Amino acid sequence: MYIRPLTFLSTMTFAFLMLVSVAASASVVITGTRVIYPSDSREVSVKLSNVGKSPVLIQSWIDTGDIDATPEKIDVPFTITPPINRVDPDKGQTLRIGALPAELPSDQESLFWLNVLEIPAIKQQSVTTENYLKMAFRTRIKMFYRPKGLPESPAQAADSLIWKASGAEVRVENPSPYFVSLVTATANGTTVEADMIAPKSTITLKLRAAPGAKIDASYVNDFGAIVPLSAVLK
Structure with missing residues (x-):
């Protein structure tokens, strides 16, 4: 599993950052470390859980292996519902991944990557009273598209x-x-x-x-x- 922190600064520059609040760890947990998509499935589900104490905004997408590719520039034969959603503390969200018509190899697996970007909420008083460093955590796990009828296991x-x-x-x-x-x-x-x-x-x-x-x-x-x-x- 790959976790990549993305930082966003609000007000001031590093030279003036004296008081900083940091969300130090990811709150969203993905059930499982990989996704298997059998070719004869209509869709597969992935469960997300917010184990933190604050609501988070989650953006989810699938890429073909380029870790720096942005969601709007990626062309993959899959859909994710919902692509963006809010998850409250101690609540969960189920992502539904569906396959679109595509000419993927039928004699071997194909590899894709599921991305889940977690953006934590900012407390209103933090915006007005102190400099704030927000950490957006990106979790990236493998997704294998598995054609039906492959030999062996x-x-x-x-x-x-x-x-x-x-x-x-x-x-x-x-x-x-x-x-x-x-x-x-x-x-x-x-x-x-x-x-x-x-x-x-x-x-x-x-x-x-x-x-x-x-x-x-x-x-x-x-x-x-x-x-x-x-x-x-x-």
Whole structure:
């Protein structure tokens, strides 16, 4: 999950900022760490909850991978309802994501990103009595569009990864039609952070190990749980 703070200053400049109020943490919680959109679903739902003590304004949108793209310039085959809404403290909101007609690959998953931007309310007295720093928190999670009828399963995809020794690196090949979100990989007592592997693609890890060595790794499944896996280097 990616959280990006966006700051907005009201009145004065940094040279004159002596008293600043800061909303230091996000109040909106997304149920789940990823969204799976089966191609035969009419829509999928994502639950948001405001666990803070103040109302917040939430803007939601989907992008194709460009983290800096603004919602009005993004063209994706999905709709979100509601795109903008207010959520009071201890209340929730359900986002409904629907698919539009599009020619997405039918033989492998496609990756998109769900963005939720939380803008906290400003107390009226703060506007008139003190300088104020408002933090808008953006949460960004993966959304996988999964065509119907793909062979194997996501769990089998992780087990089907091919690990190969390559000098000072280890090559990891994903022959499956699914994205596999690796977390870490360990060989010969050295652990490195891993990455997501797209369908039918390869990544390299900075691990030095010989063919026949054991690899202990982990990946994130559809439910957001971290699952261990083991393999032998080829």
